[in-house]
Amino acid sequence: DIQMTQSPSSLSASVGDRVTITCRASQGIGNYVAWYQQKPGKVPKLLIYSASTLQSGVPSRFSGRGSGTDFTLTISNVQPEDIATYFCQNYNRAPLTFGPGTKLNI
């Protein structure tokens, strides 16, 4: 099975900062990675798919990069509404594993 790890597990930022979250797959998975945002008490929301493609309606301050085993989610110009936990997911092959999450505090 493909394991997904994320770092850091939590981070603090100030409004206007640029933050980067890293996700690493235990095997190469091409660009079959999605990133989700889950705000407290809410349903997860798709931000990015195919490692770097922004889902419709997602602000352009979110961006994704990577392929193979190493992936990043960057939030430039962090806003108060970005307080959430961010999860990466492998969808290259089953099991469609999620990373453990990165909690962003402002």
Add this chain to the structure above:
Amino acid sequence: EVQLVESGGGLQQPGGSLRLSCGASGFNFKNYALNWVRQAPGQGLQWVSSISRGDTYYADSVKGRFTISRDNSKSVVYLQINSLRADDTAIYYCTKVRVGDGYIYGASDVWGPGTMVTVSS
């Protein structure tokens, strides 16, 4: 509007059974793979099961106890959960795969609000 709505959760004793349902609307249901993803209280997301047009997939932790199925005529996907254990306690989300090619290998672009399953004596 594309929508998923789960139902069927509740409180069950260990060893019991539940059938979760997920009703879909707003898209051509038969063309899309669907997933079940769960989240234990205060924990992260765990993929549970997926169903394509004809194949089913399960996490090792639920294989043999959970059964996913779909009724394209009703636009509903089900998750039959047997031999419930305390660690099955979670919110269960139904999700739709973004691409309508029928395969499970895609991001989840639509999520239902979830249904809570609590396993306790």
